[in-house]
Amino acid sequence: MDRLLVSRALPDSVMEALRARFDVTCRDTTQPMTLDECRAALADHDVILPTLGDAFQADAFEGTIRAKGLANFGVGYNHIDVEAARDAGLVVTNTPGAVTDATADIALTLMLMCARRAGEGERLVRAGDWQGWHPVQMLGMHVSGKVLGVIGMGRIGYAIARRCHAGFGMNVVFHNRSAKTVEGARQLGSVAEVCAAADVVVTAVPASPETHHIIDAAALAAMRPHAILVNIARGDVVDEAALIEALQSGGIAGAGLDVYEHEPHVPKALRAMENVVLLPHLGTAALEVREGMGRMAMENAVAIAEGRRPPNPV
Structure with a gap:
């Protein structure tokens, strides 16, 4: 045997x-x-x-x-x-x-948790600090009708785009190494162009030398101050130090992460920020x-x- x-x-x-x-x-x-x-x-x-x-x-x-x-x-x-x-x-x-559907689902989980400040809100309730509802309490981003930017339009990227376009009426732009026609989505010429156009940027590329730090300081600088980044790919596709700087400086509004550059180490700076949602690599955990x-x-x-x-x- x-x-x-x-x-x-x-x-x-x-x-x-x-x-x-x-x-x-x-x-x-x-x-x-x-x-x-x-x-x-x-x-x-x-x-x-x-x-x-x-x-x-x-x-x-x-x-x-x-x-x-x-x-x-x-x-x-x-x-x-x-x-x-x-x-x-x-x-x-x-x-x-x-893994396709489960990983896409985690991307949406992170997107919604970050945009609607769900992690922050749950911590508030658990700490016993919630003082009750009021009209301007914890206002977040309404994702319906916003622009989704997908970095990597493979199986998982497509599953994320389909969910966001059909479920939330989001307009989708994407970057991919090869030309691709995707219904309801528009391909742009560079990562920076996608980052500049999107309200939510999601990474869905495989880890390789070509995708290492594909989200770098320049890509983060192209994002708008209200935008959020979601990473469900591999940790090293994002320059974690540059991400921390962008979050601390207000360059972007938040991040939802399921993977980390030096996993399982999660930098203290990320753990300290309320506008970051951190999951323990749950992408396929069903x-x-x-x-x-x-x-x-x-x-x-x-x-x-x-x-x-x-x-x-x-």
């Missing part, structure tokens, strides 16, 4: 299915794999099922390798040096599609979604083990 390492426990139904097909080893921690663990796994297992943060960078592939591939749990795979893995003879896969991701990762793992082309190579 092929040996499979699961870097962190998946939902019970997925683990049961994996154990029926593989000789499974599952780490008993929720922390990412270290370099030494990655090297040992590559030497001792036929397939590895890694996830966010596991240290499969170039130096992980320098030792003895038994593994045939990495069946990543998640659509993002910036923790894996794919080129180095391929050079070492490994196949790398991910789980697109399964049982049926994680089960779907697990089934997709398993299909990839089985194909890798059997020497077939997997359904979702990267």
Whole structure:
């Protein structure tokens, strides 16, 4: 029976299915794999099922390798040096599609929480400081009819745009590396143009060298003082230091973040600001979604083990 390492426990139904097909080893921690663990796994297992943060960078592939591939749990795979893995003879896969709607939903959660000051309001109530309703209490942004700017019009970007256009009557502008026709949306030539035009800017790009700090100081400077930024992509697509400066200086009105540049570290400056909504990477945190991701990762793992082309190579 092929040996499979699961870097962190998946939902019970997925683990049961994996154990029926593989000789499974599952780490008993929720922390990412270290370099030494990655090297040992590559030497001792036929397939590895890694996830966010596991240290499969170039130096992980320098030792003895038994593994045939990495069946990543998640659509993002910036923790894996794919080129180095391929050079070492490994196949790398991910789980697109399964995460689309759940991640788009979290984008809207953050957008509404930030625009309507929901996090701030809940903290007010929990602290026992609410003095009662009045006409100018905690006025926020009314999102209906506003302009949404999407950075990255892939599956998730499109799902966000569709929700906002159909549900809130928002006009949508977007930036994408390639030309794309999207009903109800208009493509602009640069990130800065989108930032300047939008009331809400949402990042929906994969993490790559090309998208690192795609929201930088210049992009933030192009945003208007009433605008908010939402990041549900990967933490390092936003220059976190520049974002803190923009928020502290009043350059933008607020931010909703589900991911962070040096996750799980969240800067004290962000945690101190009332106009920032902070979630602990909840993008796909629904049982049926994680089960779907697990089934997709398993299909990839089985194909890798059997020497077939997997359904979702990267």
